[in-house]
Amino acid sequence: MVQEFALGRGKAIINFSSKFCDNRRKILTSYAFARVVEFFILFLKRDNQIIYEQLISDYKTDDNLTSSLMEAIRFLSVMEVEELIEVNNKYAALFKDKDLFLEVIELLYEYWRKLERIAVVQNPRVGNGMQNVRLIQAYQLFNELLQSIDRRTRNVVNGYISNVYLQATAGVNAGLIMDHVSWNCPIEYKGLEGIPFISTIVINPPYVSYTKRNTRDGIFEEHKINPLSNLVLNEDEFFLYPAKVGNLLAFVYFHKDFMCHGIGLSNLFELAKTEDYVGKKPDMIYVFGYNDGHDEKRTFYYKDHKNDILIGYANYCDDIDYFGYMKKMLLTLHNIKQMERGNLPIHGAMVNITLKSGLTANIVIMGDSGAGKSESLEAFRTLNEKYIRHMRVIFDDMGYLSRGADGKILAYGTEIGAFVRTDDLDPMYAFAQLDRGIYTNPDKINARVTIPITTYEVIMRGHRVDYFLYANNYEDVETKIKLFANMDEAVPVFEAGARKAKGTTSEKGLVKSYFANPFGPVQERPLAEKLVREYFAELFNEGIKVGEIHTSLAIPEKTKEGPRAAAEELFSMINE
Numbered sequence: 100m101v102q103e104f105a106l107g108r109g110k111a112i113i114n115f116s117s118k119f120c121d122n123r124r125k126i127l128t129s130y131a132f133a134r135v136v137e138f139f140i141l142f143l144k145r146d147n148q149i150i151y152e153q154l155i156s157d158y159k160t161d162d163n164l165t166s167s168l169m170e171a172i173r174f175l176s177v178m179e180v181e182e183l184i185e186v187n188n189k190y191a192a193l194f195k196d197k198d199l200f201l202e203v204i205e206l207l208y209e210y211w212r213k214l215e216r217i218a219v220v221q222n223p224r225v226g227n228g229m230q231n232v233r234l235i236q237a238y239q240l241f242n243e244l245l246q247s248i249d250r251r252t253r254n255v256v257n258g259y260i261s262n263v264y265l266q267a268t269a270g271v272n273a274g275l276i277m278d279h280v281s282w283n284c285p286i287e288y289k290g291l292e293g294i295p296f297i298s299t300i301v302i303n304p305p306y307v308s309y310t311k312r313n314t315r316d317g318i319f320e321e322h323k324i325n326p327l328s329n330l331v332l333n334e335d336e337f338f339l340y341p342a343k344v345g346n347l348l349a350f351v352y353f354h355k356d357f358m359c360h361g362i363g364l365s366n367l368f369e370l371a372k373t374e375d376y377v378g379k380k381p382d383m384i385y386v387f388g389y390n391d392g393h394d395e396k397r398t399f400y401y402k403d404h405k406n407d408i409l410i411g412y413a414n415y416c417d418d419i420d421y422f423g424y425m426k427k428m429l430l431t432l433h434n435i436k437q438m439e440r441g442n443l444p445i446h447g448a449m450v451n452i453t454l455k456s457g458l459t460a461n462i463v464i465m466g467d468s469g470a471g472k473s474e475s476l477e478a479f480r481t482l483n484e485k486y487i488r489h490m491r492v493i494f495d496d497m498g499y500l501s502r503g504a505d506g507k508i509l510a511y512g513t514e515i516g517a518f519v520r521t522d523d524l525d526p527m528y529a530f531a532q533l534d535r536g537i538y539t540n541p542d543k544i545n546a547r548v549t550i551p552i553t554t555y556e557v558i559m560r561g562h563r564v565d566y567f568l569y570a571n572n573y574e575d576v577e578t579k580i581k582l583f584a585n586m587d588e589a590v591p592v593f594e595a596g597a598r599k600a601k602g603t604t605s606e607k608g609l610v611k612s613y614f615a616n617p618f619g620p621v622q623e624r625p626l627a628e629k630l631v632r633e634y635f636a637e638l639f640n641e642g643i644k645v646g647e648i649h650t651s652l653a654i655p656e657k658t659k660e661g662p663r664a665a666a667e668e669l670f671s672m673i674n675e
Contacts, residue, residue: 101335104131106138108356109309110215113271115237123248127173136169139210147206153199157192167193168203175255176248197256204256208249212267215308215359218274222298234274235301242270273362274301275338280373282350283380285406290331291384294339294352298373300365306537308359313545315423318617319411319431322399326412327386337388340364341371344433345499345513346559347382348375351429354388354415360425361387363537367426367516369555383432385411387425398424400432400622409436422539422547426518427618430497433513434619443500443630446616447570448472449493449510450479451562452673454486460673461493461562463510464648466570467615470598471650471662472496473519475570478662486670492552493562495519497618500634503561508637512558516551566669567638567645572652572661573599573609579665580672582646586635589645594631599653 103117113131120126140161143151158164171190174183184191193200218241220234246269254260276299284292332352340351340361348371353361364370389412391397396418401410411428413419434444447465454460464472473495483490494512503509521541536548568580569592583589596615600607613627614620620627638645648669651661 104129104134105335105355106131106134106214109213110217110356110358111135111211112217112219112355112358114219114221115234115274116219116221119237119241120244121240123176123244123251124173126244126248127169127176133165133169135211136207137165139207140165140168142210143206150199150203150206153196154193154203172204172248172252175252179255194256201253201256204249204252208269211245212269215306216271216273217358217362218271220274220276221295222276222278234276234299238270238274238301238303242268245269268303270303272303272306275299277338278373280377282376283378285380285408287325287328287403287406288330288384290329291327291339291350291352291386293334294332294337295334296373296376297338297340297361297370300362300370302362302365302537304535304537305533306359306362307541308537308539310359310422310539311417311420313421313540313543315421315427316418317398318621319428320399321622322401322412325401325403325410326389326391326399327384327401327410330386330389332386332389341376341381342368342429343371343375343555344368344383344429345437345511347433347436348379349383349385349429349432350376350381351425352384352386353425354390356415357388357420357425359537359539360420360422363422363518363539363549364425366535366537366549366551367514367518368429369515380406381408382436383409383411383429385413385428385432387411387413387428388415388419389413390415398428400428400435402435422518422549430513431618431622434497434499434616435623437499437501438619438623438626438630441501441630443627443634444616444619445498445500445510446496446614446618447498448476448495449498449512449562449564450476451491451493452479452487453489454670454673455488456674457488458673460565461510462566462568462669463498463564464568464570465593465615466572467596467598467610467612467617469600469652470570470572470615471648471652472570473517474652474658474662475648475650475666478666482663482666482670486667491557492517494558495552498558500564501561502637508564508634508641508643509561510564511561512553515553515555515558516549518547518549521546521548564638564643566673567643568648568669569593569615569646570598570652571647571649573597573654574649575651575654575657576649579649579668580646581649582644586632586639586645589639590631590635592647593635594628 103114105112277295278298279295337352342349391414396416397414409432411432449463451461464475495517497513532550536550539547596612599609648665651657
């Protein structure tokens, strides 16, 4: 990012490298402050007309009102109200009703704090650890200065010093340090080289964002023309998050207007280290939010066989403003690449549990969105005290099966975090994530939180599988765990991928997707079918228990009871 300040779509991005305001005067005379007040007046005009009309009656135009309000706040940092009016009587109108002025200041402060606020630092030297320290120091100083401006303004207008202080974060929600480094860039992608890599992210949770969409629609299909060939990205508009998706390296370029989705990646995919990408070529490239002139949503992938890179693409439009489009495209690319390498992607969750009896088990629960994967893990967590001595989540949504050095099946994860519905979490657990969660549309149906749940070392360790279960969310049966005798019984159930839609996508009713995984196996079905049969034959050959777990998640009144009952039955089976 080159420009000093950018404001729009509910977010403010401040380039600390371009200009850092280290005192109140610099803040109050900055371009950024002027833009914020300007947008605030427009906000009042649209959403609080009563107050706007009271203010505008004395100043006639928005420009006059904006400049007068800015100047008044600036002068109040060094003088009293009476002194200000003596200097210039045009400010008298703002203070004829001091309660109204204080309300305006409160609304301005609230308007600023409701924005997503991100600080950016350009690191001149790769690996300069002091840069991280300086960002945090600047981060803290900026917060203190904004708090002091707010308090000073209120105290001067009130005529007394308040004895109660609310230490709300007034500065930025997150900070990014970016490095300009060279990677092994094929000639087709030279237009991407100007975008620096995010090397460090500092987040001040809870990070709350409000996006244009709250569900994902459709699947990503293969495109026959490379959308990135000769494409040039603007350094003022795009950021680059180098992500480790499982054992694959992805370069994720995202538009600044979708900053919350870029920040959300840090709680979901390991941020690659400098040595992971300097002079190297990624396995995948994803451009998210490029304005190609099309109003309709365009999301697809492309196989660049020449350079052995999978390409993901999502154009700039409101319809992609949901984190699911960021996460699921990356998982689609990952899964296609893994299948090409002979591995089998699993849309599911995996957990290692040690029961109080001392017995242990590695459990994989497979199913599409809303089938009950995450909810089953949540049921395990709520039953922790009664049954479990220790529990470790290996992956929450996507993993893959691979053959170890001895030919035996091992499971690996793709993500270090979870992107989950807050409604499906135990309220106590949901509130416990406030200090580390990234929340999206908390006031809407399908509200989501992205939280870290494990480490990269854990997901890449390679874990044996004891139970491999399909999550059935639509049948209400007495026996919650059903084991299959052979692969001929098992494969049709897993390949059907049936589930009752629960509102996480635009789908409704009982739906099916091949192998419960519309993120790769559906698109590359012939290859997936071959791998399914190879791996299921090996699952049964190794004596791994394969079956169904009936979560009852889509059955009214059983969204909590169903996963718990299934979990208790599974624990009993392990103890036997």
